[in-house]
Amino acid sequence: xxxxxxxxxxxxxxxxxxxxxxxxxxxxxxxxxxxxxxxxxxxxxxxxxxxxxxxxxxxxxxxxxxxxxxxxxxxxxxxxxxxxxxxxxxxxxxxxxxxxxxxxxxxxxxxxxxxxxxxxxxxxxxxxxxxxxxxxxxxxxxxxxxxxxxxxxxxxxxxxxxxxxxxxxxxxxxxxxxxxxxxxxxxxxxxxxxxxxxxxxxxxxxxxxxxxxxxxxxxxxxxxxxxxxxxxxxxxxxxxxxxxxxxxxxxxxxxxxxxxxxxxxxxxxxxxxxxxxxxxxxxxxxxxxxxxxxxxxxxxxxxxxxxxxxxxxxxxxxxxxxxxxxxxxxxxxxxxxxxxx
Numbered sequence: 001x002x003x004x005x006x007x008x009x010x011x012x013x014x015x016x017x018x019x020x021x022x023x024x025x026x027x028x029x030x031x032x033x034x035x036x037x038x039x040x041x042x043x044x045x046x047x048x049x050x051x052x053x054x055x056x057x058x059x060x061x062x063x064x065x066x067x068x069x070x071x072x073x074x075x076x077x078x079x080x081x082x083x084x085x086x087x088x089x090x091x092x093x094x095x096x097x098x099x100x101x102x103x104x105x106x107x108x109x110x111x112x113x114x115x116x117x118x119x120x121x122x123x124x125x126x127x128x129x130x131x132x133x134x135x136x137x138x139x140x141x142x143x144x145x146x147x148x149x150x151x152x153x154x155x156x157x158x159x160x161x162x163x164x165x166x167x168x169x170x171x172x173x174x175x176x177x178x179x180x181x182x183x184x185x186x187x188x189x190x191x192x193x194x195x196x197x198x199x200x201x202x203x204x205x206x207x208x209x210x211x212x213x214x215x216x217x218x219x220x221x222x223x224x225x226x227x228x229x230x231x232x233x234x235x236x237x238x239x240x241x242x243x244x245x246x247x248x249x250x251x252x253x254x255x256x257x258x259x260x261x262x263x264x265x266x267x268x269x270x271x272x273x274x275x276x277x278x279x280x281x282x283x284x285x286x287x288x289x290x291x292x293x294x295x296x297x298x299x300x301x302x303x304x305x306x307x308x309x310x311x312x313x314x315x316x317x318x319x320x321x322x323x324x325x326x327x328x329x330x331x332x333x334x335x336x337x338x339x340x341x
Contacts, residue, residue, distance in 0.1 A: 041147060041205040042161050046101045047130035048076040049159050049198060051151040052085055052108070052122075054093035073150035073159070073198030074098070074122065075207065076131045077234075081106075081124035084234060085197030086212050087113045090120050098124060101158055112237030116245065116340065118181060118212055119230055121237045132199060135206030137185065137226035142166050148189040148211050148222070150198030159198070164189030164220075172254070172305055173213060173223055180253075182305045184223040185209045191222030200224040246316045247340035248287070249280025254303035255292055267325055269302040270294045285335035287324065294330075295323040311337065 036044075054070040072089030076082065083098060090096055096108040106124045113120035144166045149159050168186035185200065191214045200209035209224030236243045252271040253259070260268045270292040276282040287293075293301050296310035297320045314320055314337055322333045 036203060036205055038147060038161075038163060038203075041201055041203065042149065044205050045075075045132045045147075045149060045199065045201060046159065048132040049101060049149045050074045050076065050083060051099040051159065052083075052089055052197065053097045053099070054090055055095040055097075056093050071151065071194045072196045073194065073211070075149075075197075075199040076124075076129050077134060077207070079129050079131050080127050081129050082111070082238065083108065083122040083124065084210060084230065085120050085122065086210065087115050087118045087120040089197045090122070091115070096122060098122065112241035112243075114233050114237060114243045116243065117225065117229060117233050119210065119225065119233050119237070121234055132201075133206045134227050134231065135202055135204065135208045137208045137228045140166050140169060140185065140202070140208055140226075142169060145203055146185075146187055146189055146208065147201040147203075148187070148191055148195065148198060148224075149201070150191070150195030150211055152192035152194040160195075162190040164222075167221070171223060172303070180304055181212065181223070181225065182308065183226050183229050184212075185226055187222050187224060188220040189222060190220075191224075195222075244316070245340035246311050246314050246318070246337035247280075248282045248285075248311065248322070248335055249277035249338060250282040250287065251275040252293065252304055252307065254305070256303075265292065265325075266328075267292060267294070270325065271301050271304050271307040273324075281335045281338050285322065285333040287322065287333060287335070290326065292325040293322060294325060296320055 052072045052074050056068050072085060074083045074085030077084050090110060098106045098108045108122040108124055111121040111123050146164060146166055148162045151159050164187045166185060167188050171184040171186045172182050173184055191211050195211045198211045199207040200211055202208045208227050210230060211224045214222045233243055251274045253274060255270040255272050257268045273287060273289055273291045275289060276287055293307060295301055299310040301307045301310060316337055316339050319334050319336050322335055324331050
């Protein structure tokens with residue numbers, strides 16, 4: 001990797017479908033699709049916004065148990081007590097505690113998590129919880145006002161509310177210790193550590209995104225996972241606890257003109273392979289670090305997002321044709337897709 005200088009079923013799903021579709025429709029009837037004032041939106045949403053505290057036991061150099069604590073946010077999207085948050089908020093946690101805005105505390109059970117999209121679903125014991133309706137992020141427009149709610153920086157006294165606008169749509173971002181995330185909503189609403197997993201709301205009071213990341217070196221740039229990306233993930237997590245995806249077993253980054261220039265590549269678009277899994281589909285097919293993937297199953301690959309979209313059209317066990325550039329040559333390889341892990 002050092003050579004490259006880079007700057008990213010519906011089987012039991014019926015219940016999940018009911019929760020996400022009919023439940024959401026029922027909630028939508030309670031929340032008319034007309035602009036509301038920010039205070040009215042916050043008053044409706046706040047009972048469904050939760051603070052998440054995690055506890056994890058780690059070992060020091062003397063093999064002594066050292067408990068560590070983490071903080072994040074989330075929101076109840078179904079009255080049965082299902083909570084949506086970020087995977088990185090709860091990953092590796094031994095205990096998960098959820099606190100509601102009325103200061104009631106619950107032990108939460110992890111229903112399922114998807115590191116690929118950085119999403120996780122929790123379950124609280126009980127029912128009749130306040131919930132917030134899910135919106136349609138496809139209807140968002142740049143410049144539209146949005147509201148972020150979360151629990152940043154261990155501030156006491158309940159969730160914090162910030163407002164801003166949609167600064168951009170369809171963003172792709174890569175940060176250390178996080179997966180490459182696609183189709184993100186960029187916003188200038190203030191998002192800080194602890195906001196992760198909290199809702200991004202439109203002016204009808206519906207969740208259009210899940211706040212997930214902020215660039216520390218920048219000001220006024222935050223990102224949220226679009227709710228339309230999250231909905232199918234949530235259905236599968238409730239149904240089976242994980243999302244099954246086809247994979248070539250490799251790590252890659254998008255080729256950009258800047259990356260191409262820095263690495264003396266003659267092509268400016270594609271997916272540059274950084275690493276292949278030992279014994280995985282890519283290695284078996286003859287792919288290796290330094291290869292630039294340009295098509296998958298004859299579909300053009302201009303960046304990593306296109307690469308993932310092309311793979312998602314196929315099933316585990318299928319054979320796909322991969323075109324790649326390697327040291328001045330265009331090569332073709334056949335690979336059998338395996339389950340993403």
